[in-house]
Amino acid sequence: MxxxxxxxxxxxxxxxxxTEDQAALRDAVRVLADERIAPRAAxxxxxxxxxxxVKELLASHDILSLPFPEQYGGLGGDLLxxxxxxxxxxxxxxTSGLILAVHELASLPLLLAGTDExxxxxxxxxxxxxxxxxxxxxxxxxxxxxxxxxxxxxxxGEGDDADWIIDGSKRFISQGSVADLIAVFAVTAExxxxxxxxxxxxxxxxxxxxxxxxxxxxxKMGIRGSPTAELSFRGVxxxxxxxxxxxGEGFSLAMRTLDRSxxxxxxxAVGIAQGxxxxxxxxxxxxxxFGKPISDFQMIAAMLADMDAGTEAARQLLYKAATEIDAGAxxxxxxxxxxxxxxxxxxxxxxxxxxxxxxxYGYIDEFPVERMMRDAKITQLYxxxxxxxxxxxxxxxxxxxH
Amino acid sequence: xxxxxLVKPVPDTASGGERLRPDDLRLDRAAVPAVVNAxxxxxxxAALKLTEAHGGEVHLVSMAGPTAPxxxxxxxxxxxxxxxxxxxxxxxxxxxxxxxxxxAAVLRGIEYDLLLAGADTSDGGGGIVxxxxxxxxxxxxxxxxxxxxxxxxAGSVRVHRISATGYEVLESPMPALIVxxxxxxxxxxxxxxxxxxxxxxxxxxxxxxxxPLEDGAAVGGAVSTTAVLGSEAPPxxxxxxxxxxxxEEAARQVVEFLADRRII
Numbered sequence: 001m002x003x004x005x006x007x008x009x010x011x012x013x014x015x016x017x018x019t020e021d022q023a024a025l026r027d028a029v030r031v032l033a034d035e036r037i038a039p040r041a042a043x044x045x046x047x048x049x050x051x052x053x054v055k056e057l058l059a060s061h062d063i064l065s066l067p068f069p070e071q072y073g074g075l076g077g078d079l080l081x082x083x084x085x086x087x088x089x090x091x092x093x094x095t096s097g098l099i100l101a102v103h104e105l106a107s108l109p110l111l112l113a114g115t116d117e118x119x120x121x122x123x124x125x126x127x128x129x130x131x132x133x134x135x136x137x138x139x140x141x142x143x144x145x146x147x148x149x150x151x152x153x154x155x156x157g158e159g160d161d162a163d164w165i166i167d168g169s170k171r172f173i174s175q176g177s178v179a180d181l182i183a184v185f186a187v188t189a190e191x192x193x194x195x196x197x198x199x200x201x202x203x204x205x206x207x208x209x210x211x212x213x214x215x216x217x218x219x220k221m222g223i224r225g226s227p228t229a230e231l232s233f234r235g236v237x238x239x240x241x242x243x244x245x246x247x248g249e250g251f252s253l254a255m256r257t258l259d260r261s262x263x264x265x266x267x268x269a270v271g272i273a274q275g276x277x278x279x280x281x282x283x284x285x286x287x288x289x290f291g292k293p294i295s296d297f298q299m300i301a302a303m304l305a306d307m308d309a310g311t312e313a314a315r316q317l318l319y320k321a322a323t324e325i326d327a328g329a330x331x332x333x334x335x336x337x338x339x340x341x342x343x344x345x346x347x348x349x350x351x352x353x354x355x356x357x358x359x360x361y362g363y364i365d366e367f368p369v370e371r372m373m374r375d376a377k378i379t380q381l382y383x384x385x386x387x388x389x390x391x392x393x394x395x396x397x398x399x400x401x402h
Numbered sequence: 403x404x405x406x407x408l409v410k411p412v413p414d415t416a417s418g419g420e421r422l423r424p425d426d427l428r429l430d431r432a433a434v435p436a437v438v439n440a441x442x443x444x445x446x447x448a449a450l451k452l453t454e455a456h457g458g459e460v461h462l463v464s465m466a467g468p469t470a471p472x473x474x475x476x477x478x479x480x481x482x483x484x485x486x487x488x489x490x491x492x493x494x495x496x497x498x499x500x501x502x503x504x505x506a507a508v509l510r511g512i513e514y515d516l517l518l519a520g521a522d523t524s525d526g527g528g529g530i531v532x533x534x535x536x537x538x539x540x541x542x543x544x545x546x547x548x549x550x551x552x553x554x555x556a557g558s559v560r561v562h563r564i565s566a567t568g569y570e571v572l573e574s575p576m577p578a579l580i581v582x583x584x585x586x587x588x589x590x591x592x593x594x595x596x597x598x599x600x601x602x603x604x605x606x607x608x609x610x611x612x613x614p615l616e617d618g619a620a621v622g623g624a625v626s627t628t629a630v631l632g633s634e635a636p637p638x639x640x641x642x643x644x645x646x647x648x649x650e651e652a653a654r655q656v657v658e659f660l661a662d663r664r665i666i
Contacts, residue, residue: 021597021598021601024597025594025597025598028479028591028592028594028597029594031591032591035591036591060593061591061592061593061594062593062594062595062596063594065594065595066594075594075595075598
């Protein structure tokens with residue numbers, strides 16, 4: 001190469017596009033989703049059975065290994081890459097997209113606070129997809145008010161390495177009935193004077209531990225193939241080696257977990273919105289009324305344009321949020337709340353409009369948009385309701401004023 | 403065992419945008435994204451299954467345009483270990499004879515037990531390059547393979563060759579050239595780890611000058627013996643009648659329709 005100017009030092013340039021790796025992984029997941037998962041989506045919804053075949057597919061193609069470090073057999077994917085995968089799967093089947101989102105969510109306490117021994121012990125099986133993991137924070141009386149949890153863990157004996165005995169129950173636990181491992185947040189504070197944020201501790205409960213039981217699986221409006229379970233703990237003996245993080249660190253660990261996991265739900269929401277938009281746009285181009293495709297009518301065209309604009313805006317906020325969180329932004333909580341809030345509301349609006357574009361056909365199960373509309377609703381509810389997201393955002397705003 | 407698979411990047415027919423360039427009526431390869439020729443993917447899948455069962459590696463060989471590495475990475479992501487690419491501006495517009503000569507010259511420098519090729523490509527569609535290579539290299543030519551059974555100890559291979567009435571069993575010593583069919587099994591999806599690993603696999607890219615052509619045979623677009631003289635879209639299909647009845651009633655109506663026209 002002939003060049004008269006000296007070659008400047010290569011500088012990392014801030015990029016506003018996906019890297020080649022990210023795009024390649026996204027495209028691979030997209031093909032798999034379109035060809036192998038999409039044909040199963042309606043049946044998964046109808047039977048409301050956990051799609052073990054899809055879980056196997058995600059495991060065998062290393063998709064479940066995305067969130068785990070390479071040394072444990074994972075792909076060491078960044079948060080944005082995990083989100084790209086969740087988005088592409090959710091575009092065709094929100095239940096299937098949630099398998100990866102939950103796998104990531106529930107592994108986060110270990111990623112953030114687990115010891116090397118704990119990672120050695122559990123990550124290889126989780127990365128290989130041999131085992132599933134669930135995140136058990138919510139209780140019947142402790143939803144948004146996490147610190148109001150009543151599930152209790154007490155030491156059985158003296159010493160810092162004594163076993164723990166867990167008693168209580170958890171509700172609305174995604175994949176709680178199919179998981180091999182459950183990250184359980186229990187009260188370890190011994191008196192009521194302990195500050196609310198120091199009351200909880202995280203433990204890994206294994207499904208075959210005595211006293212652990214799946215009480216029931218809920219009947220839900222959407223994401224029907226994803227079992228949402230009520231779990232009970234009756235004197236479950238858990239070795240101290242299964243405690244994740246310090247005693248009393250649970251609340252903070254749960255909050256840091258949600259800061260990183262909410263983008264996964266935003267990705268699910270963006271995927272659902274895109275899936276509904278794709279169906280609506282294709283339908284509008286084909287469906288003829290008054291002698292021309294309904295997409296030629298301005299009222300329909302404007303709806304489609306708004307759906308696209310909303311979906312793309314939510315997607316860009318999500319990608320930005322994931323990038324900021326990956327970069328260690330101090331206001332990670334704000335970014336994750338922003339993207340979940342916008343993406344969840346967008347998914348609800350876009351899927352509702354998709355049903356409208358399809359008219360009567362949108363309301364019946366011959367087309368997937370009614371399913372997508374039902375699936376979209378959960379993204380406004382779980383991993384913090386939209387009201388909680390606003391609270392997080394507003395608090396970050398207020399904090400800046402000081 | 404060591405298996406070489408011939409792969410060709412072709413325009414993605416799913417894109418619907420394939421077209422010829424107006425000036426020289428050559429395929430406009432810049433107009434649409436390229437994919438690995440589907441029949442070559444079946445050959446690659448068969449090769450990967452063979453090396454999984456008998457050990458060894460799969461090596462890719464391709465003659466294609468300058469963007470081919472991107473497409474070949476997709477084949478590497480499926481599990482091939484390495485690849486050799488010949489790309490040269492002067493090869494654009496090559497006829498099948500040129501392609502055959504170049505690939506044969508490259509293959510002379512590579513060791514292998516089996517050479518696998520797809521039945522034809524979705525762009526050119528000639529389907530004679532594999533037979534030409536077998537001829538130039540003096541390899542046994544086992545076509546239309548529905549099953550490949552190597553005997554690595556005896557150094558031979560058996561192939562079930564699809565025929566009009568079933569299949570014939572062919573046997574030949576290795577190395578041999580086998581033309582794969584879709585009966586060998588669906589190509590796998592690359593795993594995410596496969597995609598990541600493909601980035602660091604060796605893809606040896608050569609210009610025409612690097613290829614030891616026999617007797618300095620002339621190759622490339624300039625000496626092509628074939629040329630596209632014109633191209634036309636087929637006329638739009640006449641109105642179609644779609645029967646949406648339960649199977650039995652639908653069959654009755656189809657029979658009636660055909661009988662009315664004395665087709666059956």
